[in-house]
Amino acid sequence: MINKVVSGAAEAIRDIADGSTVMLGGFGLCGIPENCISALVSKGVKDLTCISNNAGVDDFGIGLMLHRHQVKKMIASYVGENAEFERQLLSGELEVELIPQGTLATRCLAAGYGMPAIFTPAGVGTEVAEGKEVRNFNGKDYLMEYAFDADFAIVKAWKGDTAGNLIYRSTSRNFNPVMAMAGRITIAEVEELVPAGALDPDQVHTPGVYVHRIFQGSGYEKRIEQRTVRPKN
Amino acid sequence: MINKVVSGAAEAIRDIADGSTVMLGGFGLCGIPENCISALVSKGVKDLTCISNNAGVDDFGIGLMLHRHQVKKMIASYVGENAEFERQLLSGELEVELIPQGTLATRCLAAGYGMPAIFTPAGVGTEVAEGKEVRNFNGKDYLMEYAFDADFAIVKAWKGDTAGNLIYRSTSRNFNPVMAMAGRITIAEVEELVPAGALDPDQVHTPGVYVHRIFQGSGYEKRIEQRTVRPKN
Amino acid sequence: MLDKNGIAKRIAKEIRNGYYVNLGIGIPTLVANYIPDHIEVVLQSENGLLGMGPFPFEGEEDADLINAGKQTITTLPGSSIFDSAMSFGMIRSQKIDLTILGAMEVSENGDIANWKIPGKMVKGMGGAMDLVASAKNIIVAMQHVNKAGESKLLPACTLPLTGVRCIKKIVTEMAVLDVLPEGGFKLIERAPGVSVELIHQSTLGKLYADENVPEMQLD
Amino acid sequence: MLDKNGIAKRIAKEIRNGYYVNLGIGIPTLVANYIPDHIEVVLQSENGLLGMGPFPFEGEEDADLINAGKQTITTLPGSSIFDSAMSFGMIRSQKIDLTILGAMEVSENGDIANWKIPGKMVKGMGGAMDLVASAKNIIVAMQHVNKAGESKLLPACTLPLTGVRCIKKIVTEMAVLDVLPEGGFKLIERAPGVSVELIHQSTLGKLYADENVPEMQLD
Numbered sequence: 001m002i003n004k005v006v007s008g009a010a011e012a013i014r015d016i017a018d019g020s021t022v023m024l025g026g027f028g029l030c031g032i033p034e035n036c037i038s039a040l041v042s043k044g045v046k047d048l049t050c051i052s053n054n055a056g057v058d059d060f061g062i063g064l065m066l067h068r069h070q071v072k073k074m075i076a077s078y079v080g081e082n083a084e085f086e087r088q089l090l091s092g093e094l095e096v097e098l099i100p101q102g103t104l105a106t107r108c109l110a111a112g113y114g115m116p117a118i119f120t121p122a123g124v125g126t127e128v129a130e131g132k133e134v135r136n137f138n139g140k141d142y143l144m145e146y147a148f149d150a151d152f153a154i155v156k157a158w159k160g161d162t163a164g165n166l167i168y169r170s171t172s173r174n175f176n177p178v179m180a181m182a183g184r185i186t187i188a189e190v191e192e193l194v195p196a197g198a199l200d201p202d203q204v205h206t207p208g209v210y211v212h213r214i215f216q217g218s219g220y221e222k223r224i225e226q227r228t229v230r231p232k233n
Numbered sequence: 234m235i236n237k238v239v240s241g242a243a244e245a246i247r248d249i250a251d252g253s254t255v256m257l258g259g260f261g262l263c264g265i266p267e268n269c270i271s272a273l274v275s276k277g278v279k280d281l282t283c284i285s286n287n288a289g290v291d292d293f294g295i296g297l298m299l300h301r302h303q304v305k306k307m308i309a310s311y312v313g314e315n316a317e318f319e320r321q322l323l324s325g326e327l328e329v330e331l332i333p334q335g336t337l338a339t340r341c342l343a344a345g346y347g348m349p350a351i352f353t354p355a356g357v358g359t360e361v362a363e364g365k366e367v368r369n370f371n372g373k374d375y376l377m378e379y380a381f382d383a384d385f386a387i388v389k390a391w392k393g394d395t396a397g398n399l400i401y402r403s404t405s406r407n408f409n410p411v412m413a414m415a416g417r418i419t420i421a422e423v424e425e426l427v428p429a430g431a432l433d434p435d436q437v438h439t440p441g442v443y444v445h446r447i448f449q450g451s452g453y454e455k456r457i458e459q460r461t462v463r464p465k466n
Numbered sequence: 467m468l469d470k471n472g473i474a475k476r477i478a479k480e481i482r483n484g485y486y487v488n489l490g491i492g493i494p495t496l497v498a499n500y501i502p503d504h505i506e507v508v509l510q511s512e513n514g515l516l517g518m519g520p521f522p523f524e525g526e527e528d529a530d531l532i533n534a535g536k537q538t539i540t541t542l543p544g545s546s547i548f549d550s551a552m553s554f555g556m557i558r559s560q561k562i563d564l565t566i567l568g569a570m571e572v573s574e575n576g577d578i579a580n581w582k583i584p585g586k587m588v589k590g591m592g593g594a595m596d597l598v599a600s601a602k603n604i605i606v607a608m609q610h611v612n613k614a615g616e617s618k619l620l621p622a623c624t625l626p627l628t629g630v631r632c633i634k635k636i637v638t639e640m641a642v643l644d645v646l647p648e649g650g651f652k653l654i655e656r657a658p659g660v661s662v663e664l665i666h667q668s669t670l671g672k673l674y675a676d677e678n679v680p681e682m683q684l685d
Numbered sequence: 686m687l688d689k690n691g692i693a694k695r696i697a698k699e700i701r702n703g704y705y706v707n708l709g710i711g712i713p714t715l716v717a718n719y720i721p722d723h724i725e726v727v728l729q730s731e732n733g734l735l736g737m738g739p740f741p742f743e744g745e746e747d748a749d750l751i752n753a754g755k756q757t758i759t760t761l762p763g764s765s766i767f768d769s770a771m772s773f774g775m776i777r778s779q780k781i782d783l784t785i786l787g788a789m790e791v792s793e794n795g796d797i798a799n800w801k802i803p804g805k806m807v808k809g810m811g812g813a814m815d816l817v818a819s820a821k822n823i824i825v826a827m828q829h830v831n832k833a834g835e836s837k838l839l840p841a842c843t844l845p846l847t848g849v850r851c852i853k854k855i856v857t858e859m860a861v862l863d864v865l866p867e868g869g870f871k872l873i874e875r876a877p878g879v880s881v882e883l884i885h886q887s888t889l890g891k892l893y894a895d896e897n898v899p900e901m902q903l904d
Contacts, residue, residue: 114777347558
């Protein structure tokens, strides 16, 4: 099987250059590629267009890149938890395109599945529809939305094998599988890297063909945004 | 969790009536809903439109229904292995619509994902394109193909739970997950029915929300179409 | 006049056995607390979970298991996990029976505004636009009037829209209302002690009320 | 003149290390036998498998594990299984580096016909239309002439098309040919002992040949 293993985050992101378009998996701080984000911060690459459901918080996730002014444009569905983000947005330093969450996911799917555009009713009649083609099917209006075209997709999985096959854990799956399919170059960081053959082919969520580089990450913080619990009785 | 269990194939297909449109999972004879096909033959329901990648063989799979003249129209990508099929087709008893295999799969996906139409390059410039809208994206032509609208989808899984969650085994997965999402009513027969909670949520291929009725089948023949082997050393 | 829990309690009565339900953030989340035990429902969280369970016991939080509000949660026997494309796929294909969400404004033709206030920091629509555009059955949980006492049930929304002609039922601190297909709010129930007159005064959009409007039964 | 195995052997030389490859039924299937050990390739079977292994040992056949030709097969370490929508998704998004398939006719502008003969029972296109319309790199394995000696490399296909302007390379019992972007077949290599004259006679479409056309190296 083709070996996709690279030494670590620095090597994995080696050719992400100023001005690249980069997808980052995760929902909130759940399932985000922590190691690659750190490496992007260290590398200091700038003027990135980031496609991700959220923009992290002030001191974690994509927030770390915002803090260093590495992001030129953010494409997301919800960016609420980040004061520095708000400051940059209001001062005009940061460009933001907000799109419906399902549209975000489906534009990734479209890229991964070789569909140049998809139809969704989300946003019909709202400012999201401005400038977009509206088409009626069976009495209902839909917007035509285009597949994303991202230079890189960076995803986080639970387990991966040397052939690039990925398995996600619980709701840290979220956008990771669809973004993994959507990058021209897809980079996967995993909590545990295993030899090809150690994963059950039936349980693979992302087939290795979609993954170009894989490495075992380290030091995962997995920060919890809203720690909600109930008393033990 | 909502319980989707029915007593067996007869109950599961109780309301499939003459003239219904029915999707059937499987590729060749692999992963076909054997129990429901038998029940449809016993019930004698007629004038069905069947959507399935193949049409079975003379004495197995959808071939059993063809033999009883239960199928009015077959929508498939490849119908090669069936003499009775050929006879009915040439005599005009059976209507056949052949569509590219990827188009078949993606029209199912479109139904399951609430996308009224999708774009595919398959069939551009061929007779498959006749009467269809051609649209150019980024210099390449695509056909617009519509989501299927099937009254019923019948799928076969390896394991299922009482909540309707399904796990497929090996390449018997094929069209089953996309058809499971595409039926107005989806019926699943499984080799092993387990209680809700017995399946790992991360390993579920078809979430129970897509499945309306489930039962444990019996007597699976799982016939092999092309038995190819190599000598043991 | 109902409090937030009262609104949630009233909405819970709309939930039928066997429903798959998506609950938005805020009052809708509270609805889960009032679903009777004999009603079997499955909660969807649009970040990729069917079968959302209660909050975890203290010390058992799992950073990989959160809901769309980023809260730590649990699964239930029969839960399933999937990616965001499938999650919104099942929303668009109307496999989710009921969506409950909040609103800042609803218009008499069923338009809803709940994601953006011009001049204020815009956080984004998240999944709300997908949900309102796709759901076959939406209940809005909202305040009838703002803090200044001005109606939020309007002839037309003044805020940027989240979706058009999609809302069919509204539950507020004062009333249960349907949005009529031909336009206008139809008063269905009054909150305990709230008069039809007060509801009329609090509703800027067209309001239709029969002579006798029953009081809500909350138990 | 090559036999089927010779054609397969020659095509195998086109396969580069790290390729994901889809092999059609017939001669293309034979190509797998000639991929050198030092070349790492992953075979895709469009019914939902990456990493197709050899036929199973006798007695170890698994009815649930077949390839697109419905033959019993095996998986390899690192294989993955997926549904038909994802399978054609990865084909359409050009994650498969090379598709090898048979043809009845190819035209000088790269059109291919391989699924239907008018008047004969039509079995269907299976996945062929998807593959030819999507693949970035297609090699056709075919006979240069039919049993009557008539060319199958034509100015225009006479049979119903499978795809248009998609074929770039052809390997026959006589030759390796490229289809030029501006139209026409370019003779790249001759089969051992086959003259350029014979290839000219056997090619009805426009054929371009340099003065010296090398013989294939098959080892």
